[in-house]
Amino acid sequence: MLITMKNAELIDKLVVIADGNFDLVQQALLACADGADGADLTKVVEYIEAHRPAFAPAQSVAAA
Amino acid sequence: MSLAWATLALIIFLLPGVFFFIGLATYERLSREIIRSGVVSEVAMASAIAIAIAIHVIAIVVLSAVGFRFSQFVEPLVEYSRIDTDLFVQRLADRLMPVALYLFITTVAGFGLGWIVAVNIVSGRLRRLARHKWIYDITDVDRKGGFVTAFVMTTIIDQSRIIMYKGRLHDIFLGPEGNISYLVLRNCYRYYMTFEDGALTTSRQLELFGARQGARPANVWDRLFIEGANIANVLFDSSPEIKGQAEGKNALEAAFEQALARQAVQRGAQGAAT
Numbered sequence: 001m002l003i004t005m006k007n008a009e010l011i012d013k014l015v016v017i018a019d020g021n022f023d024l025v026q027q028a029l030l031a032c033a034d035g036a037d038g039a040d041l042t043k044v045v046e047y048i049e050a051h052r053p054a055f056a057p058a059q060s061v062a063a064a
Numbered sequence: 065m066s067l068a069w070a071t072l073a074l075i076i077f078l079l080p081g082v083f084f085f086i087g088l089a090t091y092e093r094l095s096r097e098i099i100r101s102g103v104v105s106e107v108a109m110a111s112a113i114a115i116a117i118a119i120h121v122i123a124i125v126v127l128s129a130v131g132f133r134f135s136q137f138v139e140p141l142v143e144y145s146r147i148d149t150d151l152f153v154q155r156l157a158d159r160l161m162p163v164a165l166y167l168f169i170t171t172v173a174g175f176g177l178g179w180i181v182a183v184n185i186v187s188g189r190l191r192r193l194a195r196h197k198w199i200y201d202i203t204d205v206d207r208k209g210g211f212v213t214a215f216v217m218t219t220i221i222d223q224s225r226i227i228m229y230k231g232r233l234h235d236i237f238l239g240p241e242g243n244i245s246y247l248v249l250r251n252c253y254r255y256y257m258t259f260e261d262g263a264l265t266t267s268r269q270l271e272l273f274g275a276r277q278g279a280r281p282a283n284v285w286d287r288l289f290i291e292g293a294n295i296a297n298v299l300f301d302s303s304p305e306i307k308g309q310a311e312g313k314n315a316l317e318a319a320f321e322q323a324l325a326r327q328a329v330q331r332g333a334q335g336a337a338t
Contacts, residue, residue, distance in 0.1 A: 001238045003199065005206045008234060008250070010306065013316055015251055017323045020271075020280060022232060022251035026213065029303045038208070038305030041312030045319045 010041075018048045027051070076167060080119040080174030081112030087178025091186065115177070119170050127166075137162075196242035202233065202300060209306035214249055215299040216290055217257065225256040226296075230269055231288055233300070244292045252288040281327070 011025065018024040028047040032039035124134060137159065144152045184190040186204065191197050202212050212233040220227040231249025239245045253269035272288065273280065280286075 003203060003236050003238065005211065005232075005234055007206045007209055007211060010209065010309065010316075011211050011232065013320045016327075017316075017319045019323070019327065020251075022253075026303060029210070029306065033304035038210070038307040040308040041306050042308060042315045044306065045312065045315045049319060 014044065014048065017045060017052075019052055021052070024048055024051060077120065078112060078116050079167060080170045081114075081116035083171045083174035084115045084178040084181075085112060087175035087180075088182045089178075090175075091179055091182035115174065119173050119177070123166065123170050123173070196238065199236075199238060199242075201302070202236070205302040205305075209309055210303040213301045213303070214247060215301065216247065216249070217296045217298070218290070218294050219296050220294065224259045226258075228255050228257055228266065229253065229288060229290065230255070234287065237292075239292070244295060244298065246292050247290045247295065247298070249288040249290065250286060252286065281331070 014025045014028075015022055018028075025044075025048065028044045028051070029039045032043040032047055034040070124132075128134075140155045141152070141159070181190060181193075185193055186200055186207070188200070188204070191200060194200060205212050214229075214231060214233045216229045216231075218227045218229070229249060229252055231252035233247070234250045235246075235248035237245040237247075252272045254272055255267045255269045257264055257266050272286065
């Protein structure tokens with residue numbers, strides 16, 4: 001049974017906005033999450049834009 | 065003649081039960097797999113009959129409450145061997161529309177009931193009906209607009225180092241026993257876990273494409289395929305649900321277009337520098 005994630009397009013765009021930094025997208029969702037209600041998309045985009053490194057593409061060094 | 069009538073009656077009788085399973089199967093792929101593994105079984109056939117009986121009973125009770133009498137409806141047709149053919153055809157024609165309407169309503173009821181059951185299996189209320197329940201947690205996160213990050217410990221060990229991967233879950237193929245046949249990840253990182261002084265520690269996570277990963281154009285893609293035989297275990301980590309997608313669509317698209325334009329300028333500047 002193959003299960004494919006259907007929500008890929010939205011996350012792909014967020015990753016592009018984050019200059020390929022997937023960790024930043026994760027961080028944005030966690031930071032913008034409002035309890036059990038989830039994270040508002042507009043706030044997530046704003047968070048990524050505010051925390052994205054200025055020019056060079058980001059490199060992740062997050063710990064597991 | 066009576067054999068043909070019996071067959072027709074059986075098909076009509078079973079339609080709501082059959083459409084219950086069709087409704088169950090239309091909600092999403094996982095529901096279809098439940099049907100595929102169970103529809104030929106005796107249990108599924110018994111379920112279809114039971115559901116069909118239940119829907120017919122409810123329909124007849126409702127019709128009786130508004131004055132319908134089943135015996136009066138059927139009796140004129142039972143006399144077909146004693147009455148003129150033209151009269152019989154006329155009686156039959158008079159009943160075709162009500163019968164078609166009854167069939168349509170009971171079939172739609174069966175389909176709708178199946179769809180509701182499928183929704184509840186996936187969303188959790190009837191999760192106990194599923195064989196491998198954990199996979200629904202993953203599909204539910206995806207359905208709500210979130211994503212799942214997979215931390216994969218491989219079976220590849222070099223001295224005391226175990227190769228590990230982290231990435232956004234894209235595809236997962238489950239075997240019949242609920243085991244993972246393979247995983248496909250995106251936005252991947254590699255790192256390793258070591259045993260040191262009795263403690264497990266993990267190294268820095270490095271992007272698979274190194275420093276170039278973030279500079280890759282948006283229209284190229286990457287997938288990391290990990291064979292199930294190479295997986296020791298997987299930690300699935302769900303993100304929060306992303307809400308307000310309709311309201312945030314304009315902000316997302318504007319930021320996306322700006323990012324594409326900015327990255328094109330950066331690539332041009334880097335190309336000119338080299």
